[in-house]
Amino acid sequence: MRKLYIYIIIGIASLLWSACTDVQLCDVSVHPHLAQVSFKFNWGTLDKTKPDSMYVIVSRPLNTYHDYFSLPSVNSSPVGMKSGEYFMVACNKDSMVDIVNLNEFKTDFSNISLEDLALRMKSLKREEVPQLAGMDWIDFSPGYSYMANTGAFFADVQNYISIYTGNSAEISFFPKILTQNITIRLEIETDNSVQLEEIMAEIAGIPMDMNPYNGIVNEANLGKMIYSPDLAKRQDNVSTFEGTISVFGLVAGQDEKAVSGPGVLQIAVLAKSESKKKIFRAGVNISKLITEAGLLKSSESGEGNVKAKETATLIIDRQLKIKAGEIEKEEEDGVSGWFTNEENGDINVDI
Template sequence: MTKHTRHKAAMIGRCLTVMAVMIASSCERIDIYEPDSEASLADINLIYDWGKYAGQKSDEMYVITARLNETSHTYFVTDSNSLFLYESPYSPFIEDNVVDKQPADTLAADTTVTDSVTVPNDTIPTANGKESFKILNGDYSILVVSKDDYTEVVPLVDFVTRPEAIGMKDLSMTYNEITDDSMMPTIDGHPWIDRNPGYKFISNSGPKFMAKNIKMTFTNGNASGERLLGFERLTQNIRFNFTIRVTAEDGDSISIGEDGVVAEISGVVPSIKLVDETMQAVSLKRMFLDGKATQTSHAAGWAEYSYEGHIDAFTIIAGADDDVVSGPGILRIGIGLTVIDSDGNETSHVISATQNICPEITSARLTTIGTDGRTLTQATKDASIRVGDRLDIDATEIAQGNSNGISGWDEMEIEEEI
């Protein structure tokens, strides 16, 4: 065989080999995201810095990632110490992107239920979490935000499954409405009577946190991949204070239990954009305050109680009318009272009182308005609202079932004797 013939045969052999590979490949799925492609993966390892904050934290945090220059989005879930618990059920690292929603007792032995989805066990760390997860090499924009049962990041699923249409700028944190009556408070066993039904309740479930505008590059073999993240509160802490004065004729007495006061506030903004932290005053909700009344002074025939309560919320909005007792900016309380008359007869009552505190909310300067005249941003992370008008309760009148025994606020009535 001549040199030319041998060269020609070799070229034909190479072509046949390439064709065979192409034919074989056409029968298989080629996925650059396969988790065994170690050369294309790097470890993501984060350290959370809570600074001097020692208060309530979310048990879990979303780590939301967008790979720059390529439309590839996913998310992970960590605990408050940055240990990874699991990754998105829609992540390319989970084989075939299969998500089976089924009861735990019907699951195969090699699967685990996490966050209401079923994913292969090899994507789930131990119960204590693990320090890192695999992520594609590349440049990323990362956002870390609180995760709990009372809020949702929306549209997070579309962010992962439709990355060409949904970006980080489209993500919002939104409170879920309370639909379970068992989550509603009671006053001495008496159910809460709803006087402002146009506004649904959302949960006063503690502060939410976020770390954003994080740009990171992850490469295979990159030291430890550790990044230090500092958090800021996404919610405002708004404190409320008002005074209750109770009086009684000689021989009569009245008392308020330690947990005998329940308060709600309307006009709570339920949603906030994560990237720019803007809000709109639409679909406003209500929250119950976390607080209690404490006796601060007393003498023969009278006692004063100071109520201190707070909400952690994106913000609250005042209504335009200071004279109404429904709508946004309305504080409503229920009080459980025990009255003992001069003959020793004891009766228990639940009374309600409503106060329009729109002027106080406006004075607190909670928000600033954007140039478009519609969007709002928080002007502060902490605020106090003091209700100036004292609520006065006359034990003797209440014992006789007389609503005139309550005065000082916009609307007051005896709900029920129990």
């Protein structure tokens, strides 16, 4: 009988231990086998642009364990973590960016790793793009999804972080800008009969996915973005416009004379001409500029491309000329030459 009692006690203890080890987040006073870990985000000069909240995603390769936490972007309250050596990445939460495979990462240890995660810009339908509300927009690259110009995205990686049972720890992250700021500069020459009022632009060839852990962009999944260039300078009859997009990169098209797809910039210019308002539409393939700018480079692992620089300015050296209320056609098809979309009609539309 005494031996039976011993077996029962051992069985109950085993059940309690199993239940305890299966819990990933718990109170250290109840489960002292966990460490209490807090996370600190050091923003430095980026403090004014920091997001409201962050994801911290953790991976323990030995006795595999994965988890993630949603935390404030300053300092966090402690969370319970199992002991071991961890690899971690922190990145900001954004309503317009999904983290692909995040839930699977937490549950499917054997098949999903940090390298399988992806920050993915949400695809927008045309009616979901606020800049296009009420605009008669003719899309030169209809086969690509729209995405929002969300601004900077941040991330930091900490590797070989040791967590010890029953102890407390503070892990510091130093977020860096993950995205690239790419400025596109263009010039429009007009005669005295045309007054420019507003310009809208679309650029195609933007990677919609990037891995937050290794920074590799997915060049097979490309989209496009609408943005509003600002007037930077006006001299005589030439207006210089600049617009900046914050993106995971920009990919050139294989055909530098293509009128649709990656590398194609299109604009719609709202202007007054002969006492009427008109929309002037034109496009230009800037693939050569993108390639020459060296925006991406091979990753250290050689498994893909990562951003090569924080910022870049692409300068279109061929002016768009609007004379006598019409877009002036160019005599030669230069790589950086402007083209119209005559096959779709409505190049210049009275409104």
